[in-house]
Amino acid sequence: MIRAAWRNASIAGIGLSDYPVVPNLTSEGHAALAFGRALADSGLHKADIDGFFCAGNAAPHIEDAENLAEQLGIRPRFIDNTYTGGSAFEVLLQHATIAIAAGECDTALIVYGSDARSRGKRTLGSGGVPPMAYPWDLKDYRPSRVGGPMAFEVPFGGNIISSYALAAQRHMFEFGTTSEQLAEIAVAMRYNAGFNPSAMYRDPLTVADVVGSALIADPLHRWDCCVVSDGGGAVIITTTERARDLATHPVNVLSAKNAGTHWNIGQMPDFTRTGAADCADAAFEAAGVTRDDIDTLQVYDSFTITVLLQLEDLGFCAKGEGGAFVSDGKLKVGGALPTNTDGGGLSSCHPGMRGIFLIIEAVRQLRGDAGEAQTPGAELAMVSGSGGLLSHLGVAILGRDR
Amino acid sequence: MNDLAAELHTTERMLPQPDTVSAEFWDGLAVGELRLQRCTDCDTAQFYPRPTCSTCGGAVEWFVATGRGEVHTFTVVRANGVEPFASLVPYVFAVVQLEEGPRMLTNVIQCDPESVRIGTHVQLTPVAAGELVLPFFTPASRE
Numbered sequence: 001m002i003r004a005a006w007r008n009a010s011i012a013g014i015g016l017s018d019y020p021v022v023p024n025l026t027s028e029g030h031a032a033l034a035f036g037r038a039l040a041d042s043g044l045h046k047a048d049i050d051g052f053f054c055a056g057n058a059a060p061h062i063e064d065a066e067n068l069a070e071q072l073g074i075r076p077r078f079i080d081n082t083y084t085g086g087s088a089f090e091v092l093l094q095h096a097t098i099a100i101a102a103g104e105c106d107t108a109l110i111v112y113g114s115d116a117r118s119r120g121k122r123t124l125g126s127g128g129v130p131p132m133a134y135p136w137d138l139k140d141y142r143p144s145r146v147g148g149p150m151a152f153e154v155p156f157g158g159n160i161i162s163s164y165a166l167a168a169q170r171h172m173f174e175f176g177t178t179s180e181q182l183a184e185i186a187v188a189m190r191y192n193a194g195f196n197p198s199a200m201y202r203d204p205l206t207v208a209d210v211v212g213s214a215l216i217a218d219p220l221h222r223w224d225c226c227v228v229s230d231g232g233g234a235v236i237i238t239t240t241e242r243a244r245d246l247a248t249h250p251v252n253v254l255s256a257k258n259a260g261t262h263w264n265i266g267q268m269p270d271f272t273r274t275g276a277a278d279c280a281d282a283a284f285e286a287a288g289v290t291r292d293d294i295d296t297l298q299v300y301d302s303f304t305i306t307v308l309l310q311l312e313d314l315g316f317c318a319k320g321e322g323g324a325f326v327s328d329g330k331l332k333v334g335g336a337l338p339t340n341t342d343g344g345g346l347s348s349c350h351p352g353m354r355g356i357f358l359i360i361e362a363v364r365q366l367r368g369d370a371g372e373a374q375t376p377g378a379e380l381a382m383v384s385g386s387g388g389l390l391s392h393l394g395v396a397i398l399g400r401d402r
Numbered sequence: 403m404n405d406l407a408a409e410l411h412t413t414e415r416m417l418p419q420p421d422t423v424s425a426e427f428w429d430g431l432a433v434g435e436l437r438l439q440r441c442t443d444c445d446t447a448q449f450y451p452r453p454t455c456s457t458c459g460g461a462v463e464w465f466v467a468t469g470r471g472e473v474h475t476f477t478v479v480r481a482n483g484v485e486p487f488a489s490l491v492p493y494v495f496a497v498v499q500l501e502e503g504p505r506m507l508t509n510v511i512q513c514d515p516e517s518v519r520i521g522t523h524v525q526l527t528p529v530a531a532g533e534l535v536l537p538f539f540t541p542a543s544r545e
Contacts, residue, residue, distance in 0.1 A: 144416070151418035152450045153507045155536055157479060157487035162495045165477035173475070173520045217477040217495070266450075266497060266507035271475050 009100040010243035010250035010401060012107075013042025014360045017232030019349045020200035023118045028071055030113030030232025030351075035072055038234035043247035044107060049236070051105030052076035053096050054112065055088035055353065068111070078105035084260065085387025086300060089235075089355035090394025093383075094256035096237050106238060110359075113232030114351035149264050161225055161303070163265035163389040165217035168305040170271035172219060174320065179219050181323030182304040183210035186223050186346050188331035189301060193343025195333055195373035200227045201347045224304040226345035226354075233356035235363075240401065250401035251366045254287035254380075260392035268390060272320075275393035276313035276384055283382075284315075287397040291315055294397075295378040296365045297337055298358035300386040301344040307331075310384050314395065333373045341365060341373040355385035355394065366400040404530065410511065410538070411486035412531035420534075424451045426464050431528050431535040436467040438502060449504035467502045469526030470542070474499040478515045494518050498539050512540045 015037030017030040025033065031054070039046060052069045065081035078099045084091050089110055096108035146154045171177045187207055193199035205223060213222040243250035259275030262268045284290060297316070301307045308322040316337065317325035330336035340346075342361045345354045362381035364370045383396045407413070420428045427450075430437030440447045443460030447467075455462055476496035482488050494510040496518065510518050511527065518541070525542035528535045 145419035146416050147419040147421060149450055151420075151424065155412075155415045155417055155531070156495060156507055156509045157415070157482060157484075157490065157493060158495050158507060159479075159482060159484070162477050162479050162482075165479075166475045166495070166497055169477055169520070170475040214481065215478075216481045217479045220477075266505060271497075 006101050007103065008240040008252065009097040009237050010240040010252045011235055011359070011363050011398070012238050012243040012246050012248060012250060013038040013044060013234075013236035014363045015039070015041055015234040016360060017113060019198055019231035019351070020227065020229035021117050022115070022230045025115060025230065027113045027115045028068065030115065030230065031068060031111045031234070032072060032113070034113065034232040034234035035109065035111050038109070038236050041248060042236045044236060044238075046073060048107045049074050049109045050076055051078040051096060051099050051108030053080045053092040053108055053110040055081060055083045055092060072111070074109065076105070078108070084258070084392035084394065086302065086353040086355045087258065087385030087387030087392050087394040088353060089359060090256065090383060090385040090396050091258045091392070093235070093237070093253060093359060093396050094258060094394065097253045097256055100237060100239060106242070108237045109234060110237070110356065111232070111234045112353060112356045114353065115230050116352040117228050117230045149267075153264055153266050158265065160389070161220055162217040164303040164305055165220045166265060167268070167271045167309065167390055168219050168303070171305065171308065174272055175323070177308070177323040179211045179221070180207050181327055182219070182224055182308065183207040184326045185301070185304040185307045185331065186210050188326070188329060188335075189340050189344040189346035191332045192341050192373060193347035195341070195371065196343045196348055199343040199348035200229055220303060220305070226302050226350040227347065229349045229351050231349045231351040231357070233360050235356065235359050244401065249367050251363045252399045252401050254289070254397045254399045255283045256394070256396040257283040257286070258392065258394035263388055263391050265389040272309065274309050274313045274386060274390050276310050276395060279393065279395055280314045283395045283397055287399070289380055289397060293380050294337070294382045296341060296362065296375045296381045297339045297384070298341070298362045298381060299339055299384045300354055300358065301340055301346045302350065302354070302386065304346070306386050306390065307339070309390065310386060310393070313393070314382065314384055338375045341370055341375065355387070358383045358385055359396070359398075362398050366398060407530045410509075410529055411490060412529055412536055414486035415531065417531055417534055423453055427451050428534060430466070431537055434528055436469045436526050436537060437464050438467045438500075438504060439463070440465050447502040447504055449500070449506055467500060471498040471500040471524055471539070473497070473510065473518060473520055473522040473524060474505055475520060476510065476518055478518070496539070498524055506537065508537055508539050510541065511538045517541070
């Protein structure tokens with residue numbers, strides 16, 4: 001068998017739909033709007049897309065990739081619909097990079113859209129629904145019985161927030177982490193949102209505001225929780241060789257790794273450790289860079305504890321030291337490790353699966369297009385998505401092409 | 403038992419659908435037993451029930467566990483938009499570490515939610531939910 005030479009992959013186009021609240025757009029509408037903007041950004045044509053990657057359970061009718069590809073008018077020769085929760089887009093980035101490298105496709109689209117806010121009617125702090133028990137936009141649909149592994153969890157009134165609270169409580173018990181330290185993460189994200197005119201919340205937030213907000217599930221308060229917004233995103237990836245001839249400055253995919261530890265929260269092997277600890281070293285090694293080289297971090301922030309665990313597991317600080325690490329403002333724009341420079345899911349945009357927005361914001365930073373939130377001279381970005389209930393982590397290291 | 407079932411709104415919860423793998427577990431609760439699986443090859447106990455051992459892939463057999471354990475981690479849920487849990491707040495959603503090794507999600511009941519701690523000793527308390535029985539846990543002093 002003759003194999004094509006391995007080809008490096010670069011991000012050539014990015015597009016965001018509108019957010020945070022867009023009542024007139026369906027999930028597919030968000031995907032289509034983001035795709036059109038990513039195409040325009042790259043200067044490519046729809047017919048150039050021969051690899052199609054999506055994941056989503058926000059709307060049952062776009063759950064399958066073939067359906068969404070058909071709606072967007074794409075005829076792929078490589079298709080992938082891997083679902084790992086919100087980290088799926090980091091996982092799909094890995095798969096797309098491999099597919100391009102192996103010559104199985106030349107130009108890949110990763111796309112996502114969700115109307116979770118406008119049609120799901122989920123609001124922050126409501127406690128939501130049992131995690132992934134039924135699709136979000138079928139608000140009144142209640143199956144009477146639950147089968148499989150969730151049969152052992154759903155009857156006890158768990159939901160997304162209370163699941164993450166189990167991790168936060170254990171982290172506090174083992175390491176003495178405080179609510180004030182977790183609050184620092186929300187405060188930094190809100191500060192960063194102040195630079196983003198589209199962010200859902202932009203008014204300054206203090207540690208006192210966070211720890212003074214309503215407890216939803218101990219120890220998580222209202223402002224430890226992400227927003228629920230509408231939104232969509234698209235990323236176009238092609239060979240580095242081709243990307244260098246296109247309109248935008250290429251952003252190279254230096255590495256993309258992922259690791260799962262469990263799916264249901266009751267099965268989490270260690271409530272203070274995620275799969276990021278299993279794949280971060282491999283990501284740095286494959287990229288040939290170190291943690292000190294990273295100029296900006298885009299990390300999944302469904303809850304404050306989600307960020308804290310990833311900072312430790314990615315190795316930016318030691319296990320248990322996340323609380324102290326985040327307490328000096330280093331996550332803020334202008335700080336030592338500018339993180340979630342668009343305001344993150346905690347203040348800006350979180351339509352249910354935030355992973356694609358992490359990639360898009362990293363690309364904006366590496367192109368130098370982040371405006372007032374720009375990290376000066378940013379050349380390397382790390383992206384870390386957390387999917388499910390701290391279940392499957394996907395990390396990537398992106399670099400500005402020289 | 404019936405008073406407790408009413409107090410916990412058990413029949414209003416989304417209830418389990420037993421299947422060929424899990425039926426033994428649910429049947430055990432109906433007679434007050436916590437039945438777990440143990441591997442016939444590597445001897446590892448596991449929960450929830452699976453077709454094979456998730457440690458080594460071996461065959462599994464059932465045994466009756468003590469029903470004793472301690473709270474590994476927990477949260478006091480103070481807001482939940484979904485009934486019947488909206489009416490039950492504040493309640494304790496907990497992961498119990500069983501003596502035999504596996505962990506289970508449950509509610510710690512019949513206590514002040516504010517009194518539960520990581521390490522609190524607990525004991526199985528089966529509570530009826532229609533024709534099924536759910537595995538709740540209650541604080542226990544360990545002899």
